[in-house]
Structure formats: structure tokens, C-alpha cells
Amino acid sequence: xxxxxxxxxxxxxxxxxxxxxxxxxxxxxxxxxxxxxxxxxxxxxxxxxxxxxxxxxxxxxxxxxxxxxxxxxxxxxxxxxxxxxxxxxxxxxxxxxxxxxxxxxxxxxxxxxxxxxxxxxxxxxxxxxxxxxxxxxxxxxxxxxxxxxxxxxxxxxxxxxxxxxxxxxxxxxxxxxxxxxxxxxxxxxxxxxxxxxxxxxxxxxxxxxxxxxxxxxxxxxxxxxxxxxxxxxxxxxxxxxxxxxxxxxxxxxxxxxxxxxxxxxxxxxxxxxxxxxxxxxxxxxxxxxxxxxxxxxxxxxxxxxxxxxxxxxxxxxxxxxxxxxxxxxxxxxxxxxxxxxxxxxxxxxxxxxxxxxxxxxxxxxxxxxxxxxxxxxxxxxxxxxxxxxxxxxxxxxxxxxxxxxxxxxxxxxxxxxxxxxxxxxxxxxxxxxxxxxxxxxxxxxxxxxxxxxxxxxxxxxxxxxxxxxxxxxxxxxxxxxxxxxxxxxxxxxxxxxxxxxxxxxxxxxxxxxxxxxxxxxxxxxxxxxxxxxxxxxxxxx
Amino acid sequence: xxxxxxxxxxxxxxxxxxxxxxxxxxxxxxxxxxxxxxxxxxxxxxxxxxxxxxxxxxxxxxxxxxxxxxxxxxxxxxxxxxxxxxxxxxxxxxxxxxxxxxxxxxxxxxxxxxxxxxxxxxxxxxxxxxxxxxxxxxxxxxxxxxxxxxxxxxxxxxxxxxxxxxxxxxxxxx
Numbered sequence: 001x002x003x004x005x006x007x008x009x010x011x012x013x014x015x016x017x018x019x020x021x022x023x024x025x026x027x028x029x030x031x032x033x034x035x036x037x038x039x040x041x042x043x044x045x046x047x048x049x050x051x052x053x054x055x056x057x058x059x060x061x062x063x064x065x066x067x068x069x070x071x072x073x074x075x076x077x078x079x080x081x082x083x084x085x086x087x088x089x090x091x092x093x094x095x096x097x098x099x100x101x102x103x104x105x106x107x108x109x110x111x112x113x114x115x116x117x118x119x120x121x122x123x124x125x126x127x128x129x130x131x132x133x134x135x136x137x138x139x140x141x142x143x144x145x146x147x148x149x150x151x152x153x154x155x156x157x158x159x160x161x162x163x164x165x166x167x168x169x170x171x172x173x174x175x176x177x178x179x180x181x182x183x184x185x186x187x188x189x190x191x192x193x194x195x196x197x198x199x200x201x202x203x204x205x206x207x208x209x210x211x212x213x214x215x216x217x218x219x220x221x222x223x224x225x226x227x228x229x230x231x232x233x234x235x236x237x238x239x240x241x242x243x244x245x246x247x248x249x250x251x252x253x254x255x256x257x258x259x260x261x262x263x264x265x266x267x268x269x270x271x272x273x274x275x276x277x278x279x280x281x282x283x284x285x286x287x288x289x290x291x292x293x294x295x296x297x298x299x300x301x302x303x304x305x306x307x308x309x310x311x312x313x314x315x316x317x318x319x320x321x322x323x324x325x326x327x328x329x330x331x332x333x334x335x336x337x338x339x340x341x342x343x344x345x346x347x348x349x350x351x352x353x354x355x356x357x358x359x360x361x362x363x364x365x366x367x368x369x370x371x372x373x374x375x376x377x378x379x380x381x382x383x384x385x386x387x388x389x390x391x392x393x394x395x396x397x398x399x400x401x402x403x404x405x406x407x408x409x410x411x412x413x414x415x416x417x418x419x420x421x422x423x424x425x426x427x428x429x430x431x432x433x434x435x436x437x438x439x440x441x442x443x444x445x446x447x448x449x450x451x452x453x454x455x456x457x458x459x460x461x462x463x464x465x466x467x468x469x470x471x472x473x474x475x476x477x478x479x480x481x482x483x484x485x486x487x488x489x490x491x492x493x494x495x496x497x498x499x500x501x502x503x504x505x506x507x508x509x510x511x512x513x514x515x516x517x518x519x520x521x522x523x524x525x526x527x528x529x530x531x532x533x534x535x536x537x538x539x540x541x
Numbered sequence: 542x543x544x545x546x547x548x549x550x551x552x553x554x555x556x557x558x559x560x561x562x563x564x565x566x567x568x569x570x571x572x573x574x575x576x577x578x579x580x581x582x583x584x585x586x587x588x589x590x591x592x593x594x595x596x597x598x599x600x601x602x603x604x605x606x607x608x609x610x611x612x613x614x615x616x617x618x619x620x621x622x623x624x625x626x627x628x629x630x631x632x633x634x635x636x637x638x639x640x641x642x643x644x645x646x647x648x649x650x651x652x653x654x655x656x657x658x659x660x661x662x663x664x665x666x667x668x669x670x671x672x673x674x675x676x677x678x679x680x681x682x683x684x685x686x687x688x689x690x691x692x693x694x695x696x697x698x699x700x701x702x703x704x705x706x707x708x709x710x711x712x713x714x715x
Contacts, residue, residue: 008573008576008582135583135610164585164610167586168585168586169572169582169584169585170582170584171576171581171582240609243608243609244608244611247609312609312611312613313613314614314615328614328633330633331629331630331631332630333595334559334596334627335596336560337593337594339594
């Protein structure tokens with residue numbers, strides 16, 4: 001949507017555009033709502049974007065690019081940063097030669113997530129600067145700023161957005177400036193990048209020194225601003241909460257924090273002193289509140305009930321009134337369900353009838369927990385089905401243990417199920433185990449992204465393919481079967497029954513493409529054939 | 542609806558339906574028309590489950606300046622329901638005197654194609670809003686394949702004619 005220089009962009013689109021304008025050389029990530037569209041749009045604009053098998057690998061690839069002097073971004077949902085947290089904490093020590101921005105798309109209220117963790121805590125825990133946009137214009141501007149800050153202080157920067165920033169569209173006026181970053185070039189820095197203890201000890205001190213400098217700079221930084229208003233009460237806020245607060249209390253003075261780690265405490269103290277009463281309005285954890293109070297500044301927060309779920313204008317009005325009476329419950333909508341023609345229906349129907357104890361995982365198929373199947377007993381995080389299933393098998397009495405199965409999708413399996421499979425081969429339960437890989441040839445839940453098991457890259461072009469059954473066999477799983485779950489066939493059920501009886505280690509790959517992408521898959525297959533035959537490709541888009 | 546001065550307060554629209562009905566597309570078109578008309582616009586959508594047949598709703602707000610991207614409960618001027626059953630669960634979002642628009646206002650037999658219901662309902666909505674008919678048709682034209690242009694135009698006008706309101710009379714431009 002383009003109206004002269006006014007674009008109506010989602011936060012995700014704005015981050016992608018900013019990355020493109022800033023000359024980001026490589027964008028990496030793993031699909032996850034609400035972050036997925038960042039890389040898709042970066043690629044559409046012409047940027048080099050890649051889905052990695054998981055967020056840890058994505059961040060590591062981006063770190064490599066930034067070590068090489070390039071500008072890089074890694075985009076993921078909040079729980080993805082848990083997976084990527086290992087490299088995050090140490091790249092904070094090493095710093096980067098180019099620029100590295102990690103986009104964390106949090107999901108307060110859990111519209112499409114298994115938890116509502118507040119990733120602002122990661123900025124503090126890892127010791128990286130953090131910016132929090134409140135609309136698409138800021139998503140664009142702060143992405144540009146994050147790259148500058150990263151390059152200036154040679155430090156990774158966290159750009160933390162939330163669902164209502166990522167998936168709201170607001171007006172953006174892009175900056176006229178387009179960057180031409182310096183060319184990538186490797187410069188050896190053994191002490192700076194090889195984190196053996198002798199190098200890491202001074203590296204930690206360097207990190208704290210950088211943060212102290214950034215903190216001082218942030219005091220006068222234009223990224224935090226006061227919206228003047230009445231003197232009776234003031235609001236300190238950040239991110240999307242700013243918009244709700246401004247609408248709920250147009251008369252209040254507001255300190256809008258944008259660069260939220262390390263916090264500009266002198267500026268905060270001065271603002272708090274300028275008003276009679278000061279309230280912190282923030283979604284999720286009391287991150288700002290705790291930090292500001294720890295600095296000895298008197299501010300009030302929100303009643304505990306508002307820690308749960310998203311904020312909105314009505315809830316901010318209630319917080320400002322210190323109203324903790326029960327909130328009206330929103331009328332229930334229609335819950336989502338597995339598509340009518342989804343082949344997973346056959347799988348969950350069989351699991352239910354065989355009274356299986358199902359360690360489940362993250363994806364469309366988590367809907368197997370709902371009626372009419374109710375055929376899932378746990379769902380913790382990406383890849384957990386395999387380990388959780390094994391743990392149950394190890395401790396349960398045999399009559400229960402023999403009914404345990406792990407159910408995991410193809411994309412989730414590649415993301416973090418493979419280690420579980422290795423664990424299964426290495427520490428087999430006494431009565432074996434059954435892992436069912438639901439292979440619908442796509443990352444369906446997040447909108448049908450590719451993954452290494454599809455053999456196509458982010459742009460749906462042919463690339464190297466991980467063959468799941470070969471992978472399972474090479475891990476040392478003795479019984480590996482591929483079956484097609486479809487109406488009128490009992491192939492899946494037979495395979496399940498045999499596997500449950502076998503008392504051995506089993507992987508059943510239930511393979512049938514997602515019904516929603518049948519047309520696209522035909523198109524991709526045509527393209528792949530052209531590619532393989534090295535024919536001039538008439539079907540190329 | 543009563544006359545609303547868009548310079549002072551935003552126009553709040555909630556579009557509700559089920560996954561696959563075109564809620565997101567309808568909302569995109571409203572936002573596009575408002576953008577082209579020079580308004581500040583914000584649109585908020587929750588689409589994680591949109592392809593799995595669950596409830597989907599989108600908020601669009603436009604006016605001189607928009608803050609929160611979400612329509613506060615009890616402040617929607619319009620509730621556009623693509624699925625009649627989605628009217629009640631979303632009614633609490635509507636302000637008193639707010640307008641509901643649902644498939645009952647459209648004579649389904651006159652629709653060029655069944656799936657153009659969302660465009661017809663946009664036509665009904667458009668009769669209450671200050672933007673010109675051509676601005677709507679342009680935005681609809683760019684949202685769908687050109688071969689559907691004429692049928693979409695018919696669907697839009699069918700909806701637009703369904704409203705007992707003199708066009709443009711109900712809302713003042715910013």
C-alpha cells in the first residue's frame with residue numbers, strides 16, 4: 001500500500017523495509033507468529049533471507065555474518081529466543097565487527113504461543129541494548145537506529161516488538177537515506193572472539209564498560225521523549241502500552257521510553273520528580289517498575305491481574321483507577337480446528353481409539369488436544385514431544401509405558417526433534433518407544449513456510465533436502481516406516497499397532513502434504529523439475 | 542450512526558468472521574481506502590489461527606490521529622460480520638448507537654459469486670463512510686485479480702444500495 005511517501009505497513013513489514021534500506025546483508029530466522037513476515041518481506045524486497053532449522057542456528061549464522069563485518073539480522077518469536085539464548089549471551093561478550101540486530105517478537109496474551117514470556121528480561125540477562133517500537137513508523141526507525149547502535153558500539157542489539165506492533169498496520173514514512181555498508185572483510189581477533197575463559201573474563205568487563213557508556217549516551221538520546229501534559233500525574237511507558245496509555249489518559253504527561261536497556265535513570269528520575277504522581281504502564285512483567293524502584297524512584301505499577309494478557313485502552317483506564325475488580329469476560333469465539341480434509345485427523349482418531357498417552361508438540365497438530373480427539377497429553381516447547389515421551393516411558397509402569405507415543409511435525413522435528421531421536425537411540429526405554437513424525441511437507445501453522453525437510457528454501461526454490469527417514473535410520477532407530485494417512489486406508493493404524501507391540505524403537509513417518517498447499521506444491525514440483533533438467537524455466541515467477 | 546467528527550475522534554470498525562471468509566482482505570481494503578483519503582490509519586489483526594476455521598476479527602481505525610491500534614470495547618462505530626454467528630460474540634465491542642452490518646442485508650441470490658459477500662458488505666459499510674465510491678472501487682480493484690473487477694464492482698454496489706442512508710451524510714470528513 002503506497003500513497004506517495006505514506007506507506008501502510010505492518011510492524012513486520014516496516015522492520016523488513018528498514019533492514020533493506022540499511023543494507024542488511026543477511027536476514028536469518030525460523031518461522032514463528034508474530035515474527036514470520038519479517039524475513040518473508042525482506043526477501044520480497046530483494047534482501048537475502050533464509051529460514052534456518054531453528055533459531056539457535058539462525059542467530060549463529062547472523063553472528064558469523066556480523067563477525068565478517070556485514071550488517072545482519074536474526075528474527076524470531078519470543079520463545080525462539082530461548083532456543084537462541086546460548087549464542088546470545090556470549091555474542092554479547094564478543095561483540096561484532098559489523099552490525100547484529102536480533103528481533104524478538106513477543107506474544108502477550110498468547111494469541112499463537114505456548115507462553116507469554118517477556119523478553120525484555122533477556123536484554124538485562126544477556127547485557128544487550130534494547131529498543132521497543134510502539135508502531136510501524138518506530139519499527140522502521142528503531143530498526144535503523146538499532147543497526148547504528150550495534151555498529152557504533154560493536155554490540156548486538158535486541159529489537160523487541162509485540163503482536164500488536166508486528167501485526168498492526170500503521171502509516172510509515174520511510175527515511176530518504178539509504179545506507180551502503182562497508183564490504184564484508186575478515187579481520188582476525190583471537191582475544192575478542194574465541195571465548196576461552198582467559199579471553200572471556202576481559203570480554204565480560206568490556207561488555208559492562210560498553211553498557212555503561214551506552215547508558216550515559218541514552219540519557220540524552222532522542223529515542224526517549226516526554227509528551228508534555230498536566231503535572232498532577234505522569235505515566236512512564238514503552239512499546240505498544242504507550243499508545244493505549246495516551247488514548248486512555250490524554251491529559252497526562254508521558255515519558256515514552258524507547259531505548260529501554262540500559263535505562264536512562266536520570267531522565268526517569270527527573271520526569272518522576274516533575275509530576276505529583278507517577279504510574280508505570282507496561283504489558284507483561286513489571287520490568288520497568290522493578291528497575292525504576294530499584295533506582296530509588298517512587299512510582300506505582302499495576303495490580304497483579306494486569307500482568308496476564310495484553311493491555312488495551314480499557315485495561316489501562318482500569319490500571320489508572322487502581323481498579324482490580326474482575327474484568328468482564330470476552331464472549332467465547334469459535335475455536336480453530338484441524339481442517340476438514342486434514343490427514344492428521346486420521347492419526348489423532350487412531351491415537352484416541354488405541355488409548356495412547358501422547359507427548360505432543362508445537363504446530364497445527366496441537367489442535368489434536370481439542371474435541372473431538374482430545375488425543376494429546378502434553379505440549380511444552382518445540383521438540384519436547386520426543387524427550388517427554390521418553391521420560392514417561394522410563395518411569396511409567398509397563399501397561400502405561402507401552403501406550404506412550406511422541407507426536408511431532410516435520411518442521412518441528414527438524415527444528416529440535418533430532419536431538420531427541422539421538423537420545424532415544426542412546427538411552428532406549430526398556431519397552432522401546434514410538435515417535436510419529438507428522439510430515440505435511442510444510443511449516444503449516446505459521447503460514448506454510450519451507451524447512452530443510454521440504455528441499456526448498458525460503459523463496460520456494462530447490463535446495464538441499466533432509467530426508468527424514470534417512471535421518472532416523474542414521475540415528476540408529478531400528479524400525480522406521482513411512483505411511484500415508486488417508487481416508488479409506490488403515491495403513492497408518494496398522495503401523496501404529498505394530499509399533500506399539502514391537503517393544504523396540506520406532507519412527508513412523510505419517511506423510512501426506514497439507515491440503516491447503518496442494519496447488520502450490522504442484523507449482524514448486526514443476527519448478528524443481530525444470531531446475532533439475534536445467535531447462536530454461538518458463539514456470540519461474 | 543450519528544455524525545462523527547473524524548478530526549476529534551477516530552472512526553472505529555471491527556470486521557469479524559471465520560477463517561477463510563475474507564476478513565483480512567476486507568479489512569485491508571478499508572484501511573487502504575482510508576489511507577488514500579489522507580487519514581491516519583491503524584489496522585490490527587490476529588491471524589495465527591485464521592486458516593483453521595476459528596473466529597477471526599480485525600480492527601481498523603481512521604481519523605486525524607490514531608493511537609491504540611485496537612478498537613476499545615464499547616467504542617466501535619461499525620461491526621461488520623461476515624458470518625451471522627460472529628455478530629453476538631463481538632457485539633460488546635459496539636458503542637451504543639453503533640451500526641451492525643451482516644449478511645442479512647445482502648440478497649445472496651444477486652451476488653455475482655458467493656465468495657464476494659465480503660465485497661458486498663464493504664459496499665454496505667461504504668454507504669456510511671465519507672470516502673468516495675471511486676476510492677472504494679479502486680482499492681477493491683487492486684486487491685483482487687483484474688478478471689473479477691466487474692463482478693466485484695457489482696457486488697460492492699449491491700451492498701452499497703442496501704443501506705437506507707443517504708451516502709456521505711452520516712460522517713463528516715476530517
